[in-house]
Amino acid sequence: MLAGKFHEMKVERQTPLGYTLMLDGEEFFLHQAEVTHPIEVGETIEVFVYYDAKKRLTATMQEPAVTTEEFGWVEVVDVRKDLGVFVDIGINKNILIAPSDLPIFESLWPQVGDYVYCYLKESQSNYLFAILARPQEFGGVKEEAPQSLHGKKVKARVIRTGKIGTNVITEEGYMGFIHESERREEPRLGEVVEGRVVRVKDNGEFNMSLIPQKEFAIVEDSDIILEYLMGRRGAMPFYDKSEPDDIRRVFKMSKASFKRALGRLMKEGKVYQEDGWTYLKEDTDSNE
Structure with a gap:
């Protein structure tokens, strides 16, 4: 497997578009756009090998952030629901992370500008993919927390x-x-x-x-409940005995947090409960 790695190759000859390199009797093309510093025929240089758009092995003197042997952080530059996520590894071709290596739900896929830690893998169909690192593969960057x-x-x-x-x-x-x-x-x-x-x-x-401490969370949770009530014209089919799963699904909080916040609102005279519903008192100021 040659793709996804660095190789030392001899500069065989120069062409109008770049250079022909030689490795073990096989020729590789180095386009002028892939040359990072002056080189001469007969010189041995180190290049990175990858597949171009036509699935041909090609060389570059650009240094990628990841290889098939080294992990690294790369930036997400495009997200395609039909294909996956493309990342910039530092060469003139973006590399794909396939959907099979991404979270099941597309809402949890990284967005453009996010960074992911990965390495490269060559497929049998002449393609380079980026593979996400598992938590146990972060040894190269992991430090012990004090x-x-x-x-x-x-x-x-x-x-x-x-x-x-x-x-x-x-x-x-x-x-x-x-x-x-x-x-x-x-x-x-x-x-x-x-x-x-x-x-x-x-x-x-x-x-x-990611949940604030109780003294701060209760204020934030109260605001969430008030906002929900206002969006439903001051009435909601939830109260302090509602099912925990229903509360978490709608309000993204535990039942205990919901009860604390609801109790605070009732104590402040902003809401009241009746027949399994919670109602906003008419004189409640939404800006309080």
Whole structure:
């Protein structure tokens, strides 16, 4: 397998469009646009080999961020629902991450401008794909999180999505996990999220929460309920005995959080409950 790797090749001859290179008796073309510094016939140079648009092996002196042997961070430059996600690896051709390597739900696919950590793989059909790294493959950039991180707010990038939870990594290389109970919505792959470190484990990884602490969360949750009520002309078929799954589906919060926020609103005289419904009091000021 030659594609996706660096190779040392001899410059055999120059052509009007570039150079012909030689490796083990086989010729490869180096287009003038792929030359990064002056070279001479007879010189041995290092080039990266990839497939062009016609699936021909071609060489470039540009240095990619990833290879079939090295992981790296690359930027998402295009998202095609019918094809997958294209990333810029640092050469004159964008590389595809196929849907089979992306989250099941398209809403969790990375967006243009997001970064993902991956490596290259050559298919049997003469194509180079980018493959997302699994959490256990971040050894090259992983650092042990200090205990002093506990309780601190951190920003981290999503590296793996899942129903049970979300794997993330900070800019410093600290690996973290967000349990499903510690997020209101599942963040997308490649997204940068900000949350609070709730635990630093003995293995140097940390647990993170995207839900504000109770004293702040209750205010935010109350605003969510009020906004929902106002959008329904002041009435909703939810109250403090509604099913937890229904509450989480609609309000993206636990039943306990919902009850706390609802209790606060009732104590403040903004809402009242009747026959399994919650109603907004007519004199409630939406700007309060």
